[in-house]
Amino acid sequence: MKQQFKRFRVRTVTAVAALAFAANTWAVDPFTVRDIRIEGLQRVEPGTVFGSLPFRVGDQYNDEKGSAAIRALFALGLFKDVRLEVNGDVLIVVVEERPTVADVSFSGTREFDADTLKKALREIGLTEGRPYDQALADRAEQELKRQYINRSLYGAEVVTTVTPIERNRVNLTFSVTEGEPTRIREMNIVGNRTFSEGTLKDLMELDTGGWLSWYTKSDRYSRTKLNADLEALRSYYLQRGFLEFRIDSTQVAISPNKQDISITVNITEGERYVVSGVKLEGDYLGKDDEFKSLVKIKPGEPYNADQVTETTKAFTDYFGNFGYAFAQVEARPEIDRANNRVAFVLAAEPSRRAYVRRINISGNNRTRDEVIRREFRQFESSWYDAAKIKLSRDRTDRLGFFTEVNVETSDVPGAPDQVDLNVSVKERPTGSLQLGAGFSSAERLALSFSIKQENAFGTGNYLGVEVNTSKYNRTFAFNSVDPYFTADGISRSFDVYHRTSQPYDEQGGNYQLVTSGVGLRFGVPFSETDTVFFGGSLERTQIKPGTSIPAAYLAYAERFGDTSTAIPLSIGWSRDDRDSTLLPTKGRFQRLAAELSPGGDARYVRANYQYQQYVPLSRQYTLALNGELGWGKGLGDRPFPVFKNFYSGGLGSVRGFEQGTLGPRDITGASIGGPRKITLNAEVIAPFPGAGNDRSLRWFGFVDVGNVFGESQKITASDLRASVGVGLSWLSPIGPLRIAAAQPVRKKAGDRIQRFQFQIGTSF
DSSP states (O other), X not given: OHHHHXXXXXXXXXXXXXXXXXXXXXXXXXXXXXXEEEEOOSSSOHHHHHHHOSOXXXXXXXXXXXXXXXXXXXXXXXXXXXXXXXXXXXXXXXXXXXXXXXXXXXXXXOSXXXXXXXXXXXXXXXXXXXBOOHHHHHHHHHHHHHHHHHTTXXXXXXXXEEEEETTTEEEEEEEXXXXXXXXXXXXXXXXXXXXXXXXXXXXXXXXXOOTTHHHHOTTBOOHHHHHHHHHHHHHHHHTTTOXXXXXXXXXXXXXXXXXXXXXXEEEEOOOOOEEEEEEEEEOOTTOHHHHHTTOOOOTTSBOOHHHHHHHHHHHHHHHHXXXXXXXXXXXXXXXXXXXXXXXXXXXXXXXXXOEEEEEEEESOSSSXXXXXXXXXXXXXXXXXXXXXXXXXXXXXXXXXXXXXXXXXXXXXXXXXXXXXXXXXXEEOOOEEEEEEEEEETTTEEEEEEEEEEEEETTTTEEEEEEEEEOSSEEEEEXXXXXXXXXXXXXXXXXXXXXXXXXXXXXXXXXXXXXXXXEEEEEEEESSSSEEEEEEEEEEEEEEEXXXXXXXXXXXXXXXXXXXXXXXXXXXXXXXXXXXXXXXXXXXXXEEEEEEEEOSBSXXXXXEEEEEEEEEESSSXXXXXXXXXXXXXXXXXXXXXXXXXXXXXXXXXXXXXXXXTOOSOBOTTOOBOOBSEEEEEEEEEEEXXXXXXXXXXXXXXXXXXXXEEEOTTSOOOGGGOEEEEEEEEEEEETTEEEEEEEEEEEEOOTTOOBOOEEEXXXXXX
């Protein structure tokens, strides 16, 4: 009875009482804690509770510490209720755990997949295994609505269903009624005087819809897209002399049924200004003439904001070449409103020289740091050099392992003469494992198996095994490339191959060319952009007669035998200063390769030269030029081997003609190629409509000219074939995909036309 009376006198402090601990009704006399017990735990570890308490066994307990303990335990977010009970000098912590989220599911979602929505909820703290909180569920509803609003689905409704299950867990189901997307029905630009409203609307990505809106979604409102459009509008005016152009306001109105949006942009054009002059002020390190040569601002022409930006950037970069990483260059306009003229003062303050303390690399989850560091020409503990940093960035990008390479400079706290370089990369898949069937316009059905890894184990080495069983080309090949065989950057390539090929022939012949070989090649860099290659191989080619065999092949086999051996020695040179190998927008690529076979049954010399130039026409448009010349000749009394001929026609040469069908033919009508080749290509590349600035998906218009010629055939312009057309380029997960629709504009009777072509892995 005495024990029951003692238990009856237990003091209890709840969460509500903790808010009014000052009241004497809930006061507990201070005492020394002899023991602490915890009740109500199911999943939470006792150590989590003990670690949050502001007292331990043997400490003095009072009301203030009790209030602090309750606040600390609630702050964990793990408990729905917390109570403190005092039984003599024993403190009892009674908790009620929040239910745990067992599963999160969605119904009615068509615009997003479940993984995308789960990721959005995970970022706000709602995911499987976390404690359930009603406030968090409300936030989740708002986050889901925000995701739908970003897709212009303003009428989307979200209902949350909480289903309790065993072991104090709950299932969350978000039922979504998406509704129809809200579309832009009206767009107005007010205040324009110089340019028509139609001209200005054409600059904007958002519009009121068109025949391609189902794909581009250009009639769906997005604040991000609108901001980009306003910036395009501002840039358009600032490039054309309107120095004081401004956007006064933007009104976005949505209809009561949340189905229609109207956008009104109010602008003030201002007056058009002409540049009257440019002068330099400040410290230019005694190199005023060099800096003046970098000025892009042109007196006598309308003001152009891009020219001002290019000039200040060129100045800053040039200061960086001498170690001045913190140089400040300001373009101050001196406006003469009476005459609508503006002069610019370029004020420079080089500040202090700096050297690079550390180079930090991030984003390379797979690629080893050394693969990136060995491409850098800016070294740690060396003076900051902007030219070397740009070269390092370009060399890293040219590896082809990354879709993005960015280099940023950050100050070192407490060290005014030091900076850190932060290199961030975004890796792309560089390996592929394929087993299955494929189809192309040239090869028809092909079974293939290949394992390719351009960045094997993150080392930067290339390894590949390829097996292909197409109609025209059967291949087994093993390739290995070590780009840093030596620490100085000498590369080594090793090849073993066995190829069975049938030249393109519409008559369905079953003759074959079987080529087996092994080769070794080295590449020696002579500068940052120049590499010389040399090597040798042993090769065996067999002509297997069959139906429809070209007479040229049959004649060669009868004269020199069905099997020919060759010992081709190769030497070559390449120069590559493109800004990217995958998606170049500027720069030049040249390659010269020569092959000499002085011994064996096949004795010949063969050379090939390729030139590519990429010219940026604007931020989004690029002009790409490509030229290729091929030449071959037999040595001694032997003709040039027919199986070494060049081919032309189709993707990679002159589009619009069947693959490899241009040039000489024998008496059977079969295309046999020739020892001389000319190919010229020109492309204008632009982003695909609706893809924004995504460089991996682009369209292009092109002009192709070329042909192949026999050894004794005279090369004349009248024999060249030409075509024009449009195409689509996509850097797909399985390789570069190019689709082209071409119309031959110069052709001759008997040419085999193929207006639609596609292929994976070709560059031009």
